[in-house]
Amino acid sequence: MSLALSTLIFEWRRYMAAVIALAVAGLLVLSLVGMFMGIGKTFSATIDRSPAHLMVLPPDSEGFGGATQPRRNIPALFQHPEVVEVQPYTVRWAMWSNFPAAGQPAKRDGVQTIVVDPVKGAVTMPNDFNEDVIMALQEPYTVVIDQSSLAKLGVKVGDKATMNGRTVTVRATVANYPSLFNAMVFTSRQTAKLLNLADEGPRVGSLLVKVADPARTDQVVEELNSMGKGQYKAWTRAQLSEKNQEAMFKESFIVIILGFMLLVGIFIGVVITWQTLQGAILANIKEFASLRALGVSMGALNLIIMELSFWVGIAGLGMTAILLMGVNALAGAFNLTMYYPLWSILTIGAMLLTIAVLSGLLSLGVLKKSQPADLLR
Incomplete structure (x- = not known):
């Protein structure tokens, strides 16, 4: 020593x-x-835990954001033989109101509505959602929220609330999706349509893409960008995560x-x-x-x-x-x-x-x- x-x-x-x-x-x-x-x-928790291997964004995007691209890019991506699933990543804003019980304060707040497909392994379904949560999302007019947001939204599992004036039921909770600002509310694509929250227009936001062989994700990204000829830009999740970190410090x-x-x-x-x-x-x-x-x-x-x-x-x-x-x-x-x-x-x-x-x-x-x-x- x-x-x-x-x-x-x-x-x-x-x-x-x-x-x-x-x-x-x-x-x-x-x-x-x-x-x-x-x-x-x-903000990117749902993407980080998605089964998607890559994401497709508008060509001028330098990170995850709110820019849109033509819906026709979805069938165009299937021209690549290794692309097996493509779905838009849909996030919509809604106004949330609870039904306060006696002595309970009324809660009214804006929420982020994350639209998922309630099928295990679906490209929009986070990997950490268990079978009970997936089954709960299959019911019409049901939502799932993070357990840390229960008090913020003034509800518990089994309670009813309104989203944009339509009644919904909180069927289950998930963990590790906290939000300092607007709470995340997960709902199925079918329920989103019933709540007028589905985006069926000619333009979509980011696209989640699953490929046949995850080991070839980097090569598929390069090939998709070559095929797109500037109509879109494909990213691996690692690339997008790095860009989002850079954007934070800008x-x-x-x-x-x-x-x-x-x-x-x-x-x-x-x-x-x-x-x-x-x-x-x-x-x-x-x-x-x-x-x-x-x-x-x-x-x-x-x-x-x-x-x-x-x-x-x-x-x-x-x-x-x-x-x-x-x-x-x-x-x-x-x-x-x-x-x-x-x-x-x-x-x-x-x-x-x-x-x-x-x-x-x-x-x-x-x-x-x-x-x-x-x-x-």
């Missing part, structure tokens, strides 16, 4: 402030990234908030870590003077300080991970989805190590006070 690591272990109290400062700096930025990306994942307010928090985190981390390391080195200045008296060069002592600051950074990363698990647990209790892309974890990890090493560099000047002659005083 190196001298720097043993010093950190046996005198951890002196360095705890620096470790906490680094952990708070990392947690500040990562929690915001996780929240914003989690919101984006909530929003100016998100960039401003994250940029500001990043600067604050760096400032807090550098200042507190630097001052803590300086204080710890000063507390051990006689030990460093003894090492100089034994012939240890100033360069070797500088390396000890730099290694010590590196280990402080590693400890800060470990505490960040522990605190982040606590934040995730708290978010889960409030049905808030958190998502951390790999690039964000790597970036923040590199940032914390850089802060620790920079603080070590700023603290090297203290070693000049470690004069062997001071041991004689």
